[in-house]
Amino acid sequence: MSIEDIFSVESVCLIGASREEGKVGNTILKNLKRSFKGEIILVHPVADEIEGIRCYKTVESIPSPVDLGVVSLPSEKTLEAVESLAIKGCKFCIPVAGGFGELGEKGKNMETRMKEISLKYGMRIIGPNTVGVIIPRTGLNTSLTTDEKSRFPTDGPIGFVSQSGALGLLTMDEFTDLGVGFSSFFSLGNEIDIDQTDVISTLGKDDKTRSIALYIEKITRIEEFLQECRKTAMKKGIVAIKGGQTESGSRATSLHTGSLLRTSFSLKGIFRQNGIIQARDEVELIDFASALASGKPVKGKRVAVVSSAGGVGVIATDALEVQGFNVNRVSDMLARRIKPEISAIGSPFNPIDMTAEATDSQYENVINELDRSGEFDSIIAFVLFQTFGVTEDIIGFLKEFNRSGATPLVVGVVGGEYTREVLRKLNGNGIPAFPSIPRSIAALSTLKERGDFLRRFEHDSGP
Amino acid sequence: MTVVPELEFKEILEKENFRMPKRFIINDPSEYNGKFPVALKVSSERITHKTEEGAVVTDIKTEEGLLDTFEVMREKFPGETIYAEEMAKKGVEVIIGLIKDLTFGKLILLGVGGFYSELIRDVTFKRVPIDRYDAEDMIEELRFNRLFGGYRGMKVSKEVLIDVLLKISTFSNGREFSQIDFNPVFLYEDSYLIIDAKLVV
Numbered sequence: 001m002s003i004e005d006i007f008s009v010e011s012v013c014l015i016g017a018s019r020e021e022g023k024v025g026n027t028i029l030k031n032l033k034r035s036f037k038g039e040i041i042l043v044h045p046v047a048d049e050i051e052g053i054r055c056y057k058t059v060e061s062i063p064s065p066v067d068l069g070v071v072s073l074p075s076e077k078t079l080e081a082v083e084s085l086a087i088k089g090c091k092f093c094i095p096v097a098g099g100f101g102e103l104g105e106k107g108k109n110m111e112t113r114m115k116e117i118s119l120k121y122g123m124r125i126i127g128p129n130t131v132g133v134i135i136p137r138t139g140l141n142t143s144l145t146t147d148e149k150s151r152f153p154t155d156g157p158i159g160f161v162s163q164s165g166a167l168g169l170l171t172m173d174e175f176t177d178l179g180v181g182f183s184s185f186f187s188l189g190n191e192i193d194i195d196q197t198d199v200i201s202t203l204g205k206d207d208k209t210r211s212i213a214l215y216i217e218k219i220t221r222i223e224e225f226l227q228e229c230r231k232t233a234m235k236k237g238i239v240a241i242k243g244g245q246t247e248s249g250s251r252a253t254s255l256h257t258g259s260l261l262r263t264s265f266s267l268k269g270i271f272r273q274n275g276i277i278q279a280r281d282e283v284e285l286i287d288f289a290s291a292l293a294s295g296k297p298v299k300g301k302r303v304a305v306v307s308s309a310g311g312v313g314v315i316a317t318d319a320l321e322v323q324g325f326n327v328n329r330v331s332d333m334l335a336r337r338i339k340p341e342i343s344a345i346g347s348p349f350n351p352i353d354m355t356a357e358a359t360d361s362q363y364e365n366v367i368n369e370l371d372r373s374g375e376f377d378s379i380i381a382f383v384l385f386q387t388f389g390v391t392e393d394i395i396g397f398l399k400e401f402n403r404s405g406a407t408p409l410v411v412g413v414v415g416g417e418y419t420r421e422v423l424r425k426l427n428g429n430g431i432p433a434f435p436s437i438p439r440s441i442a443a444l445s446t447l448k449e450r451g452d453f454l455r456r457f458e459h460d461s462g463p
Numbered sequence: 464m465t466v467v468p469e470l471e472f473k474e475i476l477e478k479e480n481f482r483m484p485k486r487f488i489i490n491d492p493s494e495y496n497g498k499f500p501v502a503l504k505v506s507s508e509r510i511t512h513k514t515e516e517g518a519v520v521t522d523i524k525t526e527e528g529l530l531d532t533f534e535v536m537r538e539k540f541p542g543e544t545i546y547a548e549e550m551a552k553k554g555v556e557v558i559i560g561l562i563k564d565l566t567f568g569k570l571i572l573l574g575v576g577g578f579y580s581e582l583i584r585d586v587t588f589k590r591v592p593i594d595r596y597d598a599e600d601m602i603e604e605l606r607f608n609r610l611f612g613g614y615r616g617m618k619v620s621k622e623v624l625i626d627v628l629l630k631i632s633t634f635s636n637g638r639e640f641s642q643i644d645f646n647p648v649f650l651y652e653d654s655y656l657i658i659d660a661k662l663v664v
Contacts, residue, residue: 222567226590255642255661256581257560257572264584269604270567273589273597456596 156181
């Protein structure tokens with residue numbers, strides 16, 4: 001069974017639906033009801049209907065085919081339900097409950113049995129012990145949080161795979177609020193069948209997914225995992241955060257290499273070797289994934305800094321230089337082209353300071369001149385909406401430039417409520433935009449790292 | 464876990480054409496016919512940290528000094544092999560290591576080396592085998608990578624370091640080890656020398 005089919009699930013059967021507010025079986029049902037575009041089928045031993053949806057007594061009595069079965073029952077009752085769904089011919093099954101392998105021998109045995117069922121019937125399993133899957137394009141949402149307290153992702157370019165379900169949901173709540181969209185969210189749980197490597201491969205083939213974010217606690221098939229990442233990274237960017245980095249299997253030893261492995265091991269080198277960009281926290285994880293989804297790979301160190309606030313340009317320049325970028329002075333010829341476009345008291349060199357007199361069209365003209373000059377490998381534009389002459393109208397240009405300009409662009413904004421509102425629109429328009437100077441620069445570094453990785457495949461026949 | 468005596472390991476490396484200072488097995492120090500200054504080292508399967516245990520004495524400048532040092536060492540480490548090694552000209556120091564990690568498999572380490580390597584902890588790990596791009600990347604990943612642009616008159620070539628990394632990566636292929644230290648490795652403008660090498664199987 002191909003895992004890509006998860007993106008086109010048309011019918012979901014929920015076993016363990018509940019009327020009772022606050023119960024898991026009730027939350028999942030409400031989430032499905034709110035957004036799922038396909039058919040919802042319930043199985044319940046006594047109820048005739050729940051939340052207005054008809055219940056069947058058993059899985060066998062459902063007259064139509066079922067694509068996905070969701071089991072929201074205690075662990076000891078889960079196995080039987082999983083088997084009935086497999087016999088029914090479901091393509092996928094999500095057993096939600098915990099209480100399996102993570103609890104010991106008995107749970108492990110149940111997992112082994114579940115795995116056997118999966119193999120025998122060809123039904124793919126996500127879980128157990130998972131907060132489920134969210135696929136905004138079909139409205140499939142089997143997660144355990146309610147919409148009163150958090151926002152569910154809207155359709156977008158980031159595929160998010162998390163070994164911690166809760167951390168994944170919290171992070172998406174935060175970034176959905178910033179207008180970042182997700183192609184899918186997978187909480188993998190105990191990974192008895194579908195694991196991280198499978199999902200990376202699936203997301204690699206999914207056209208709607210333009211970058212992949214991974215929250216990793218444990219890598220199960222290290223060889224396959226790294227190979228799959230390397231393969232997928234040729235097509236789209238991958239960002240990962242790995243908890244417990246230092247857990248590497250180091251042993252008692254007296255040599256320096258072992259001692260340094262124990263004290264100073266970082267996955268960064270191994271990640272970079274395989275096209276994975278390392279994030280240090282959940283904000284970097286999604287910022288970087290967002291940059292990779294909407295920005296272009298940066299192929300060199302020369303960066304032009306554009307802003308309407310001298311201080312922003314100066315601080316950004318310092319930080320960029322520390323990160324290894326060159327904020328080199330523009331050529332005299334380019335300075336002569338930029339000069340008439342900006343305020344007489346501004347600076348046409350780099351950082352380019354358009355001063356508080358900046359307007360939408362000044363930003364547009366300056367960015368176009370920089371692009372045409374070919375003097376820079378990237379442009380970082382701090383579009384500061386507090387500036388009198390800068391309006392939301394600039395979004396149209398930024399969107400078009402990000403699509404068709406030759407020079408990769410990152411947009412930085414700084415500010416409160418109004419700016420955040422605009423940031424949502426920028427993100428919604430597929431513009432790589434970030435809400436602070438350091439976050440914008442980190443995003444640019446990510447695009448540079450992506451460019452560095454892709455460079456190794458560019459010319460096999462060197463000079 | 465067994466420590467392979469240093470001399471034995473260096474002979475393996477010699478066969479693989481790694482560059483090291485000239486060594487002489489010393490039975491009678493008066494027969495030493497290498498250059499001065501010279502270092503005396505004990506090659507033993509019991510000793511891994513030679514400096515801490517006094518199993519290495521460096522910078523011996525005269526024949527007399529060699530005789531005296533040898534006598535002290537002979538008494539302190541009876542039955543162990545003692546060898547002399549010509550002192551190399553100081554280069555930019557790095558540590559290169561190989562380790563078999565239970566989670567990530569065989570890894571190669573590159574770090575800023577020398578006496579302070581475990582204090583500075585400026586290191587990076589990659590899985591072997593590595594290619595030229597990975598080797599360049601390892602250098603790039605070190606915080607102190609400016610070192611390889613030369614420092615205080617010590618000239619060094621990145622190309623040399625890249626070649627050593629690749630050679631060590633190739634060396635690791637199909638070989639059994641738990642850990643290997645090449646520490647320090649001296650880098651020069653057009654060459655390198657492995658000063659110390661330890662193998663734990």
